[in-house]
């Protein structure tokens with residue numbers, strides 16, 4: 001199973017459901033391939049209730065972009081708990097995105113977030129990735145291993161986990177790892193995951209400047225179980241073209 005996951009970040013108003021509606025229409029018509037992949041769209045908190053109702057029992061999975069690390073309710077201004085998100089019928093959460101790491105989410109906090117969300121039966125899309133300096137200093141694998149080992153525990157249910165490898169220097173920049181780099185890194189990620197979990201390792205996606213052109217670079221790397229798509233997920237056409245070109 002491949003995943004095409006759209007991360008809208010700070011984008012979208014109530015009428016933006018039309019974007020997802022078009023993607024859903026495409027999915028339903030794509031009978032040749034649509035059993036091979038899942039589509040997840042992650043709008044901001046403000047749209048979760050509306051969209052999860054609208055796309056309930058349909059083909060598109062709605063995901064949250066973050067959640068708080070403790071409590072169901074509490075004195076945490078501006079924070080949202082997994083319990084609150086669950087009450088809207090949403091079952092997926094992105095955690096550890098580099099933009100949240102940049103504003104204070106450490107591996108320790110992310111671990112608590114993952115545990116808290118798993119306890120609420122969520123499927124977690126856990127983002128990992130090295131920055132430009134770490135890459136330059138050949139620290140990529142060390143950084144990724146730390147991000148995995150400090151967050152994941154062997155008793156976690158891997159059925160509820162998806163790992164998204166997103167090199168920070170690639171997010172929104174148009175810069176991509178080479179095919180060899182990406183294969184080597186994905187192999188190391190999967191090796192680390194099998195050290196943690198032994199068997200049944202979670203899927204590993206790639207994210208960072210994925211669009212309808214760059215998708216050609218990745219389509220024959222079977223090792224990659226899907227894609228986390230930022231910028232290009234805000235347009236139904238761009239998002240659909242990624243899937244079309246992947247299966248072309």
Ligand code: PGA
Pocket residue numbers: 007166170171172173207208209210228229230231232
């Ligand atoms: P991008 O973002 O596709 O715009 O590079 C990816 C992400 O941040 O998840």
